[in-house]
Amino acid sequence: MTTWLVVLPVLLPLLAGGVSLTLARRASAQRVLTAAVLTVVLADAVTLLLHVDRDGTAVVAAGGWRPPLGIALVADLTAALLLTVAVLVALAVLVFAVGQGTAGDSSETAVPFHPAYLLLVGGIGLAFLSGDLFNLFVAFEVMLASSYVLITLNAGEARVQAGMTYVMTSLTSSLLFLTAIALVYGATGTVSFAELADRTADLPGGVRTALASFLLVVFGIKAAVVPLHFWLPDSYPTAPAPITAVFAALLTKVGVYAMVRTQTLLFPRDDVWWLLVWAAVATMLVGILGAIAQDNVNRLLSFTLVSHIGFMLFGLALSDAAGLGGTLLYIVHHIVVQASLFLVTGLVVARTGTSALHRMEGEEGEGGGSPVVAVLFMLPALSLAGLPPFSGFIAKFALLRAAAADGGAAAWLLSGAALVTSLLTLYAMVRVWRAVSAPAARDAEPVGHGARTLTVGAAAGMVAAGLAIAVLAGPLARVAERAAADLNRPETYRHAVTASEEPG
Amino acid sequence: MTMALVVGGLFATGVYLMLQRSLMRTLLGLILLGHGTNLLLLVSGGAPGDPPVVPEGASGDGDRFADPLPQAMALTAIVITFGITTFLLALAYRSWRLAGHDEVRDDIEDRRIGTVGERADAEPAALPPDDPAPDVPAPEDPAPDGGPR
Structure with missing residues (x-):
């Protein structure tokens, strides 16, 4: 039973991706298949989350090979929590994509979209659940390979240009990841997380620091941490709205997750990590200042995405359970909110036919806007800026509380940067809001009523999920706290994996 | 020592080529970098020359065998790099068809x-x-x- 729960989020999307290719001629069958698979995986992820919360970490040794030799899938609380949120967002974005036409039956892009999308979800699931470093690499590759296809769907010149940048950067970071794996294997003789946690402790200090920094750079590229972020605002905005939404919401977060996982498990530390503190401060400030300079709404949102990656590093840099809990809450909040912002912006861009802010903004009294869309944008925007009572406030509050409890110079530095960034985020969001609330009435392509219901419904669903996070803040924060406590004690992970080696 | 030099050389050439403007050179740089990485993976498994799999009852020294795990990893990595390089080639071709040149332009x-x-x-x-x-x-x-x- 547990086996199936853990394996399903990886296996089902991968198999369905293959089946989906054979259905290339039957668009509606493809759509139903993708939606059905994602629904099943979502149900499975929720069950897994409840199961792991009750019975502790679930471990599956793939193919019956025991962990040091074989590949283990490990679902601890952190992985299960993030998996659930990720699949939820993937499902909502799928509905939006079908409504908006990227995956609808009228467009040529629908045929490659569905298999690639399923593989993307499978890769993300594998990345969250994987229990060894090399398997994590494979998961990243599955995920990135499908994202290459998605970002260059129906590619014109601009999209090919952006796609090249994106593929080059990702491939380079993957090769660096592989180099890091080779070095880790050379130093310790294993790639299994559970064994590595044991063996890295015995390494000489210099080697340890070198390996930790190497992995930090690798995942820093994938998560777009300043100064490794330059590829993101150039590549994401060119993709169609739903694809940008799913990339922005999930791909960078997988990078952050990998960073959290490797740093807490392999290189645990008790004190504040100054290198990461500076990276977090730089990411927050550079990202948001970049966002303010932008005129293209998608690029603006991409820069705020970079900026808010800094908040996730905030908690990790503090290296204590409270900080990690804040980071987890922030990841959950940000996945949902960033996806809803991109989806709603997609609605507006489809309506006005431009993504440049100064052209989007209409004359006074022109009345091209829709109040529903305006409200849909306002809620996640305020949440992103961290106004109470939205989810952003709760996540930021958890981080700031952790910083106050720590009380060191680094903690105050981080808190200051976080508050300034929140304020500037509000400013950036107000700029977009002016355009979104009263867009110029343009002769955009007419959209069918059913399609509009789907897209607005999906966007509204994401916004509602964001509000639900705020309502469920109590239980969610407790889950995040428990997950962070587990992360902070690598022994828990090790015991869970080694215990599974004994038969039974 | 030889291997270390080869890996270092491949990395240096790969990175140098990747910093060029032309897409083809960047691609070649990536391929070289990939080869360097794969060699590094192999080296991390021990000295070359020993068989990775020793059948039961085989003649010779049963204690001398190469670590099979890095070899398996290198194989996986080769397949992945190969696939994505092909994709990149197709993309570079498309870029050339659309734009008539294969230079990376300023954003x-x-x-x-x-x-x-x-x-x-x-x-x-x-x-x-x-x-x-x-x-x-x-x-x-x-x-133009x-x-x-």
Whole structure:
């Protein structure tokens, strides 16, 4: 039973991706298949989350090979929590994509979209659940390979240009990841997380620091941490709205997750990590200042995405359970909110036919806007800026509380940067809001009523999920706290994996 | 020692090529970098020459065998790099077909935002511009030179 729960989020999307290719001629069958698979995986992820919360970490040794030799899938609380949120967002974005036409039956892009999308979800699931470093690499590759296809769907010149940048950067970071794996294997003789946690402790200090920094750079590229972020605002905005939404919401977060996982498990530390503190401060400030300079709404949102990656590093840099809990809450909040912002912006861009802010903004009294869309944008925007009572406030509050409890110079530095960034985020969001609330009435392509219901419904669903996070803040924060406590004690992970080696 | 030099050489050449403007050179750089990484993986498994799998009851020294795990990893990595390189080649071809050249260009939006400040200094009243930067070619503009053959 547990086996199936853990394996399903990886296996089902991968198999369905293959089946989906054979259905290339039957668009509606493809759509139903993708939606059905994602629904099943979502149900499975929720069950897994409840199961792991009750019975502790679930471990599956793939193919019956025991962990040091074989590949283990490990679902601890952190992985299960993030998996659930990720699949939820993937499902909502799928509905939006079908409504908006990227995956609808009228467009040529629908045929490659569905298999690639399923593989993307499978890769993300594998990345969250994987229990060894090399398997994590494979998961990243599955995920990135499908994202290459998605970002260059129906590619014109601009999209090919952006796609090249994106593929080059990702491939380079993957090769660096592989180099890091080779070095880790050379130093310790294993790639299994559970064994590595044991063996890295015995390494000489210099080697340890070198390996930790190497992995930090690798995942820093994938998560777009300043100064490794330059590829993101150039590549994401060119993709169609739903694809940008799913990339922005999930791909960078997988990078952050990998960073959290490797740093807490392999290189645990008790004190504040100054290198990461500076990276977090730089990411927050550079990202948001970049966002303010932008005129293209998608690029603006991409820069705020970079900026808010800094908040996730905030908690990790503090290296204590409270900080990690804040980071987890922030990841959950940000996945949902960033996806809803991109989806709603997609609605507006489809309506006005431009993504440049100064052209989007209409004359006074022109009345091209829709109040529903305006409200849909306002809620996640305020949440992103961290106004109470939205989810952003709760996540930021958890981080700031952790910083106050720590009380060191680094903690105050981080808190200051976080508050300034929140304020500037509000400013950036107000700029977009002016355009979104009263867009110029343009002769955009007419959209069918059913399609509009789907897209607005999906966007509204994401916004509602964001509000639900705020309502469920109590239980969610407790889950995040428990997950962070587990992360902070690598022994828990090790015991869970080694215990599974004994038969039974 | 030889291997270390080879790996170092491949990395250096790969990174140098990747910093070039031409897409083909960048791609070749990536391939070299990939080879360097795969060799590094192999080296991390121990000295070359020993068999990775020793059958039961085989003649010879049963204690001498190479670590099979890095070899398996290198194989996986080769397949992945190969697949994605093919994809990149297709993309580079498409870029050449569409644009008629294979150079990585400056990002148009970046350039536009970079010049906003300069223009603001020159004529303070002209901000924000009502039409998007007439001095920057629109993304749809075909390149003047070449063209698909």
